[in-house]
Amino acid sequence: MPEYQQNQGKPERLLAGYGSVRSAELKTIYEGIDEGTPISQIEERYGRPQESGYETDHIDQCLRFLRTLDMIEETDDESLNPLNQDLFSNFDLSFESRLLYHIRKQSGRQYHLAEIHEVAVEKLGDEGHYGTRRVSVEDLVTESRRNTEYDFKWREEKIEMWANLLAPVGAVSYVTSRDEIFISPSRALLHELLALHQQHRDDGDSLLAALKWIHSEFLPVFSRTGGDPAVHVGVADTFESMVEDNLLTLTGMSDRTETVDLPDSIDNTRTPADYTIDDSPDRPSYWYPLERNERRLKA
Structure with missing residues (x-):
């Protein structure tokens, strides 16, 4: 297996600070990047047309997020390359699993998104037993303050960002109307x-x-x-x-x-x-949440 590559010169902003980033946009943009893809091409393809050019703030946030996760790199000539794409060259890994892999590969303070998940799975419920099926955003804030290594001034907005990121890739379910997270992978x-x-x-x-x-x-x-x-x-x-x-x-x-x-x-x-x-059946319960949305749009 090839060695994992850290993106040189990646943004220092904490991952939980990208509150507007959504998995659907990350997937669409990431899958549109090949070796040497100009940034301008991504902006033209996914930017929002306006009177003069394109509004690209949301694209810039997604690209920064992907760079921070070591999923892409930016070159001196303002082009993009996929990074670490050949780590699983012997099988086809979905974007959803790849995103989770890169979240788990971060180190230092940037490990905090993976650490939230560990708190939810390992620190809730009866000590030493099987955890709990669901947790409120408020309670997960409290447990994150107690059980994470770094002081991030945990607030509900950061937990909500994590839940909004992981729910569409099938790692958890997030019921926004009740501010409740179900800790059950798809x-x-x-x-x-x-x-x-x-x-x-x-x-x-x-x-x-x-x-x-x-x-x-x-x-x-x-x-x-x-x-x-x-x-x-x-x-x-x-x-x-x-x-x-x-x-x-x-x-x-x-x-x-x-x-x-x-x-x-x-x-x-x-x-x-x-x-x-056995092989996965072609029915909605075995589709990723993002895939269900994609199929609905194509129907």
Whole structure:
């Protein structure tokens, strides 16, 4: 696997400060960038026409955000190149998973978006157990102040920015009318990552290995990591839905120690060792939220 490249000279602004950035715009702009794409081409394609040229403030914010995440780089001749695109060259990674990967690869103060997710999964609910299915924005602000490494003066606006960014890529669900976040990844996201692990990793049938890979590289899935790692209740809920859809099979083995701990029995086991996953069906419950919107616009 190629080495991860940090974008040289990337903006210093904290990621949570990009309150107007939305995943749909990030995806559209990112997928329009090839090697040597002029910035002017992106501005003309996605800018808002006005009397003199284009209004491009929203594009500038998206490009800065993508540069900060090491997803693109800007050259001296005002062109753009994708960055780190070949890290997963042996399989096709969706934009949604790629965005989560880059959020998790940040360091220092810029790790704060990943850290919010860790607080939501690992620090809420009963200590040492399976977490909680949902949390209010206000309560997550309080827990972030207690449990994050850096003092960011956490406010509701920053948590809302995080939720608005992650909900469209299927990492959480955000009910804005109640200011409530459901900490359960979509079937589309977990299916993609479990299928990729099964197809391309040497230990592809091990559920523990798959979840360790996902937890390390994309998003937190364990509410407890010691002993038999405990699968967060929101992740377990998604597993249960996939089992009911006859897409995911979990297998417990009494002679195996490499298992995970589920909140309740799923597929007749609370400590599965292996899994198999079938191809994703072409139906809305297995589409990413952004994909559902795209298909609705094309219909």
